[in-house]
Amino acid sequence: MSEAREYKYVGTRSIRPDGYDKVTGRANYGADLSLPGMVWGRVLRSPHAHANIRSIDTSKAEAYPGVFSVATFADFPDSARDVIDLARNCLAEDKVLYHGHAVAAVAARTVAIAEEALQLIEVDYEVLAPVMDVRDAMLADAPVLHADMFTGGLAETPDTASNIAQRMEMSKGDVEAGFAEADVIVEREYYSPTVHQGYIEPHACTVRFDESGQSMIWCSTQGHFDVRANTAKILNMDLGSLKVIASEIGGGFGGKTVVYLEPVALTLSRKSGRAVKMIMDREEVFMASGPGAASRNLIKIGARKDGTITAMKARLCFEAGAFRGSPMGPGCMTVFTPYDVPNQYVEGYDVVVNKPKVAAYRAPGAPQAEYAAEMAINEVAAELGIDPIDFRLQNAAKEGTQALYGPTLKAVGLVECLEAAKNSPQYQTALAENQGRGLAAGFWFNIGGLSSVRINMNPDGTGTIVEGSPDIGGSRASMALMAAEELGLPSERLKPIIGDTENLPYSGTTGGSRTTFATGMAVVEAAQDVVRQFKERAAALWNVTPEQVEYTDGVASNTSGDDKLTAAEICAQAERTGGHISGTGNINARGAGPSFAVHLADVEVDKDTGKVTVLRYTAIQDAGKAVHPSYVEGQYQGGAAQGIGWALNEEYIYSKDGLLENAGFLDYRIPLASDLPMIDTIIVEVPNSFHPFGVRGVGETGIIPPLAAVGTAVSEAINVRLTDLPCSPPRVLKAIHDNA
Amino acid sequence: MAKTHVSTTVNGDPVEFLCEPSETLLEVLRENLNLKGTKEGCGSGDCGACSVTVDGALVCSCLVFAVEAEGTEIGTVEGIGSNDQLHVIQQKFLEHAALQCGICTPGLIVSTKALLEDNPNPTEEEARYYLAGNLCRCTGYDKIIRAVMDSAEAMRGGA
Numbered sequence: 001m002s003e004a005r006e007y008k009y010v011g012t013r014s015i016r017p018d019g020y021d022k023v024t025g026r027a028n029y030g031a032d033l034s035l036p037g038m039v040w041g042r043v044l045r046s047p048h049a050h051a052n053i054r055s056i057d058t059s060k061a062e063a064y065p066g067v068f069s070v071a072t073f074a075d076f077p078d079s080a081r082d083v084i085d086l087a088r089n090c091l092a093e094d095k096v097l098y099h100g101h102a103v104a105a106v107a108a109r110t111v112a113i114a115e116e117a118l119q120l121i122e123v124d125y126e127v128l129a130p131v132m133d134v135r136d137a138m139l140a141d142a143p144v145l146h147a148d149m150f151t152g153g154l155a156e157t158p159d160t161a162s163n164i165a166q167r168m169e170m171s172k173g174d175v176e177a178g179f180a181e182a183d184v185i186v187e188r189e190y191y192s193p194t195v196h197q198g199y200i201e202p203h204a205c206t207v208r209f210d211e212s213g214q215s216m217i218w219c220s221t222q223g224h225f226d227v228r229a230n231t232a233k234i235l236n237m238d239l240g241s242l243k244v245i246a247s248e249i250g251g252g253f254g255g256k257t258v259v260y261l262e263p264v265a266l267t268l269s270r271k272s273g274r275a276v277k278m279i280m281d282r283e284e285v286f287m288a289s290g291p292g293a294a295s296r297n298l299i300k301i302g303a304r305k306d307g308t309i310t311a312m313k314a315r316l317c318f319e320a321g322a323f324r325g326s327p328m329g330p331g332c333m334t335v336f337t338p339y340d341v342p343n344q345y346v347e348g349y350d351v352v353v354n355k356p357k358v359a360a361y362r363a364p365g366a367p368q369a370e371y372a373a374e375m376a377i378n379e380v381a382a383e384l385g386i387d388p389i390d391f392r393l394q395n396a397a398k399e400g401t402q403a404l405y406g407p408t409l410k411a412v413g414l415v416e417c418l419e420a421a422k423n424s425p426q427y428q429t430a431l432a433e434n435q436g437r438g439l440a441a442g443f444w445f446n447i448g449g450l451s452s453v454r455i456n457m458n459p460d461g462t463g464t465i466v467e468g469s470p471d472i473g474g475s476r477a478s479m480a481l482m483a484a485e486e487l488g489l490p491s492e493r494l495k496p497i498i499g500d501t502e503n504l505p506y507s508g509t510t511g512g513s514r515t516t517f518a519t520g521m522a523v524v525e526a527a528q529d530v531v532r533q534f535k536e537r538a539a540a541l542w543n544v545t546p547e548q549v550e551y552t553d554g555v556a557s558n559t560s561g562d563d564k565l566t567a568a569e570i571c572a573q574a575e576r577t578g579g580h581i582s583g584t585g586n587i588n589a590r591g592a593g594p595s596f597a598v599h600l601a602d603v604e605v606d607k608d609t610g611k612v613t614v615l616r617y618t619a620i621q622d623a624g625k626a627v628h629p630s631y632v633e634g635q636y637q638g639g640a641a642q643g644i645g646w647a648l649n650e651e652y653i654y655s656k657d658g659l660l661e662n663a664g665f666l667d668y669r670i671p672l673a674s675d676l677p678m679i680d681t682i683i684v685e686v687p688n689s690f691h692p693f694g695v696r697g698v699g700e701t702g703i704i705p706p707l708a709a710v711g712t713a714v715s716e717a718i719n720v721r722l723t724d725l726p727c728s729p730p731r732v733l734k735a736i737h738d739n740a
Numbered sequence: 741m742a743k744t745h746v747s748t749t750v751n752g753d754p755v756e757f758l759c760e761p762s763e764t765l766l767e768v769l770r771e772n773l774n775l776k777g778t779k780e781g782c783g784s785g786d787c788g789a790c791s792v793t794v795d796g797a798l799v800c801s802c803l804v805f806a807v808e809a810e811g812t813e814i815g816t817v818e819g820i821g822s823n824d825q826l827h828v829i830q831q832k833f834l835e836h837a838a839l840q841c842g843i844c845t846p847g848l849i850v851s852t853k854a855l856l857e858d859n860p861n862p863t864e865e866e867a868r869y870y871l872a873g874n875l876c877r878c879t880g881y882d883k884i885i886r887a888v889m890d891s892a893e894a895m896r897g898g899a
Contacts, residue, residue, distance in 0.1 A: 025777015198877045638880050
């Protein structure tokens, strides 16, 4: 990659290609497809947090007028056992593990009939004691969710079942020696609650089962190839007999990477012979889709008076929900990565509890883990009397730092982000009474992986970019800009579309901040393939070799003569030179560049009510290269807003019986327009040498720093070190009173 | 149960439909009239994705019974802008990149139009409170508020 490269399209703020459809209401989302003869599916959900299912009798529901089919776990074939946790989360087998766990489903002529029929299904439950907190679940005498779960990752696998699915540890250096050198040590346990991604579009699908091998799923998902793989596995279908079409997607943030409805809907369709549509209502989304994990994380950090951190230690305990698989692993891998400290030790626990199985939520595991670490870092800096930016600069990870999880970092932008924070207008302003300022850093790996792209050129020189990555936040605009840069054609003449599972080979999920990086690389490769063919076709028309053809700014030139042909002219004559032109880029992208961020939060606390107001906010992050700066800023701002919500208001509230009490947007309050200030952004660009334009993923890191930035700002404002999220009015008020 | 016959006007077009007494305006708009630009995010009036106007008043269509549409004039996102010309609010949302996933966008555009008809020169704070009933989870509202303020200026003839 050439850092000196000047861009014509990359870095501009084009109008997104799908924008017209989205501001006019024409764009079709998960709930927007209807098919002839379609019927409606609804789900019966567990009223208990933890219970054995003795029996399910669906006979009355099946006989109810207007009902077309009923499904339970018993309808899944044996292949479902290969992905048993996933299958049992779609429909419980012999045990319900959380309030809202799906037990059975009905397809009927109308939603109302389906819901009436659900009431006729008789389920005999043996109610068990629920386990609602990771700390309780880890106790030796805790009720056990899975009789066949034995803790993995220990020197010897225990012979007693436990709620601890997995333990892991990582270390480098000698932490105890490091703590012995420290002048100041901070050790605290931090709590972060179960939170929801809060996408505004509920899960939805319309499906049609077809015996002849033409089955179809239309759904809102971050990854339709994975919907196909998981559904086909549960239902024992060939991949080639199931087409999945990704609708437009109304938000996901990691939460739409899992199947909940699709295998159930397809089963109802198979049994009824009808197309089936299923839409979760908002209550179901909160109760039964995968939220972000709650955690209790113990952090210990030691530093010398001169500001050198000597040792860092963490014990991370993450809730997985009903089935194994919390993001404890990435939590362990990210928790201390912003710091170049020789002595580090991290251990992590993946623990099941009677809550919905967690799903990814934007940098899964990192906000929880780094919240704890950054709160402790700020406390150490305060005890040492060192500015929190200077303290971080002194210990910051940079090129050559070996991360605890293995790799040695290439060029990264943490130092640049810290310096930008120090120079930001916000950091220069003074605070008034009852106000506080907090700063925190964040690290996320970003991933690459499999992406497939084809660019089809039309006879008039326009083109279609067929990609396999659902566009969740404007990525089509970036794809068009990257293709335009390589092809030398205006981005408006290149139309990106999301191909279905039959249009392209496998493409990975839109997640892990991978789309603009990895699918972008595939777009560049496909565009370069087109350029190669442009040269060949021009060479054929001129009777020269392709090596004698140069292609710049959309024009091919004969270096051995005066001939010139535009891309459109080459496309127009493609019939004469071998047929129409398309380029492919099917890649497994490596070299995702880590993304660091630093956020600054100023808050004011009303000491009579405990209400926190965010006065001012700046989000700073390394983008490598911002392909479309507006949508990069949008990722920073959106991540900041979600993180502010997590810090101030959002949490799942359960009764003592394990029933979810706030399954709606009124009581699970995500930030409103009136809750937030403008969110200032600073785009730092330290290029990622593995990407042709230097791109790093930007989607996830922005949700990591707000938790500790806001948490620290509130702590500063009330002069009490808070440890538990959210900093909601009751909790803030209690902290003020307890420390008065 | 007999269905109820309703005569109404949607985006200026006379419309008739049959509905159950329990059906919401949102359900009828989407399923009977195939106007799927109006979205359902919560069904409880908390998210604003289903915002429409009834006789000029901004409402959540999930909280209005379809039978209440009798004799009224309904405005949905499909009635904003024309086939060959986006409304200035729609144009400003695109220019400011005020949408990411876009599911809240139709509701926000309907609400912004109602705001600016009500108050052509809102302060930022007034805009934020007027639009507090429209949840957006992607943007953090920054670019939405900029698009709204810029739309207001353009509609007043300032730009």
